[in-house]
Amino acid sequence: MNDSVIQVRDFRKIYGDVVAVDGISFDVQRGEIFGLLGPNGAGKTSTLESLEGLRTPDGGSLQVMGVDPAHQSRKLRNLIGVQLQTSALPDSITVEEAMKFFCAYHGVAPRYDLIDRLGLTEKRGAQHHQLSAGQQRRLVLALAIAHNPPVLFLDEPTAGLDVASRVELHNLMRELQAGGTTIMLATHDMAEAAEMADRVAILLRGKFAATGTPLDITATGAGLTKISVRTQGSSLSDSDITFPAVRRHVSKDEYSIYFSTDIGPTVSAIIDHIKSQGDTLIDLRVERPSLEDRFLEITTTGGIR
Amino acid sequence: MSAFMNHFSFEFRTGIRNKELLLMNYLFPLGFYVMAGMFMTELNPAFRETVIPSMILFAIMVSMLLGLPQPLVTAREVGIFRSYKINGVPAISILTIPALTTMLHTLIVAVVITATAPLIFDAPLPVNWPGFIVVFLLTAFAFIGISLLISVISSSSRATVLWSQLVFLPSMLIGGLMITPDMLPDALARIGMLLPSTYSMNAFQRLAQNWNIGFDPYWSLAVLLAGGMLAFGLAIYLFCWDSHNRTRRGHPLLALLALLPYALGALFLS
Structure with a gap:
């Protein structure tokens, strides 16, 4: 059953002579965490901001929960929560005021529990400019989810966060996902994308260079798998031994390390060799x-489709 | 509390909490009122007759022209409007709520000036209170329109200061605050009629204080009302959410249309 929450078809965004996004299409399913990756200028922000209704597409169609973001912004506002890359709030607004302010515009009661949950309890009366960068990001995240939006856009959510806050944010994302929230995550943090995203898309010069689960994407590359082996004896110490699919071999700290293009045959051959040597x-x-x-x-290579 | 009231309450507190706004809303107008009241009434005893309207007009100009546009331009530049848009804050609230709270601050200052000027400077109170209130409201409305228009068309904070001063300084010099139009050369008096302050002072003097000078004050009220409505309408039309994404409905030069009622006044009133 098709349960697409976000549908993007042939989306194009052009700034003057520069084609920022060149006809990309993708769907994001309900309850999915979808990671949007790419170097600076690849078109991530243009894509996110068009889905958030902040920019108008120059071609193609976008839909979020069946709503066209460019023309139905009123309908969109209670369907999405957005954590922008920069925390843009008035300098003098306090944490508590911000929560009241935005919740009032969404027509919901202020969610002070989120302030506590995100570690801002002692900063409730502090003005925005008095918060650290990490605290500002946590506040913006609290504001983004305060109205329980079914779709959440997070742009670099862990930038500037300490380890504990990052873990808390990831736990929160998992909880939201378990509750059915669809999350679109733009990040430069590959470890975060690999850990959190169900699927990722890598944007390069306005086009998708790769899409799939993090595992799919890592599996399809020409990257070499590292196989580190340690034995009791010295069966692997002879540098002249060759194993199938091994491109490179080094020794380090009593380990023989092989870089293989195909781990199955390599590992089998290594184990057979160790056994045959009585090691x-x-x-x-x-x-x-x-x-x-x-x-x-x-x-660096231009990628695959 | 409704979203509007919540927003209004926050903006009002900001007008006191923010040091620059506190300066523009209260400290500068009241400080200038005390200083001008002390020196000008010594140098020119007739000044005490206009202390209340001229200092109220000065307070309106400072808080509206010098105080109101800058935070709006900064908010647009740093992306606060984008956050507002995403969270459903309407453009009209972004423009009208700071304008209304600034008006409320100015009203407080106006009350202070009106209450203290007779005691400190022996200034006469308005003789026509309803007229006085109407002129105050329409003057504030006219300057709100211009200030919002400045905040909408300014490309940067520096441009905002320039545009604001372009209205503020001539208003101080030839807009009837310090020198009445009949004391100015004809050409300057005519140029002064391109400024809302000229019509405001005329209406204050004739409607609120029953002086028999200048032109028909109802024309002044009409010009202030038309100027305010036109400027406010143009500000909403030309409003832009984002400094990086300048898709607006019209060219900023359209803002010059807001001068039309004043230009007609300069041509046909004397």
Whole structure:
């Protein structure tokens, strides 16, 4: 069953002579966390801001919960929550006032529990300019979810957050997702995208260079898998031994490290070799290329579709 | 509390909490009133006759022209309007609520001036209170329109100061506050009629104080009302949510249309 909450078809955004987004299409399903990745200027913000109703598309169609963001902004406002990249609130507004202010415009009661949940209890009376960058981001996040929007847009949500706040934010995102909230996440933090997103799309020069689950994307690259092996004896110490699909071999801290293009045959051959030499395996670790490795590969080589 | 009242209450508190706005809304107008009252009444005893209207007009000009546009332009530049748009704050609230709260601050200052001027400077009270209140409201409305228009068309904070001073300084010099139009050369008096302050002072003197000078005060009220409505309407029409995404409905030069009632006044009233 098609349960698309966000539908984007042939979306184009042009600034003068620059094509910022060049005909991308994608769907985001209900309750999904969808990561939008890309280098600066790839078109992430143009895409997000068009979905938020802040920019008008130059081509194609956008829909959020069946609403056209460019022409139905009144309908859209209670359907989405947005944490913008920069925390833009009046300098003199206090945390409590901000909560009252925005909740009043959404027609809901102020959610002071979110202030407490996001660690701002002691800052309730502090003005926006008196908050640290991390506190400002937490406040904006609290405001974005205070009206329980079914769709949440987060632009670099963990930028400037300490480790504890970051963990709290991720827990909150999971809770929201479990409650059915659809989250669109734009981030430069590949570890965050890999950990949180169900699917990611990598934008490059206004087009999708790759889409899929983080696992799919890391699996499709030409990246080499790192296989680290430690044995009791010295069966792997001979540098002349060759294993299938291995492109590179190094030794470090009693480990023999192989970089393989195909881990199945490589690992089997290594284990067979150890057995045949009467040696004992102590440790074997396989590390797939990370999303960051894959991202760098795509953005430097132009990527795949 | 409704969203409007919540917003109004926040903006009103901001007008006192923010040091620059406190200066423009209260400290500068009241400080100038005390200083001008002391010195001008010594130099020119006739000044005491106009202390109340001229200092109220000065308070309106300072808070509206110098205080109101800057925070609006800054809010647009740093993206506060974008946050507002996403959260459903209507454009009309963004423009009217700060204008109304500034008007309320000015009203408080006006009450202080009206209550203290007779005691401190032996200034005469208005003889026609309804006329006085109507002139005050229409003057504030005319300047609100101009201030909002400045805040909407200014491309930057620096441009805002320039546009505000372009109205404020001539108003002080040839707009009837310090020197009455009949003491000015004809050409300057005519140029002064392009400024709302000239019509405001004329209406204050004739309607509120029953002086028999200048032109028909009802024309002054009509010009102030038309000027305010035109400027306010144009400000809403030319409003732009975002400094980075300048899609607006009309060219900023349309703002010059707001001068039309004053230009007609300069041509046909004397």
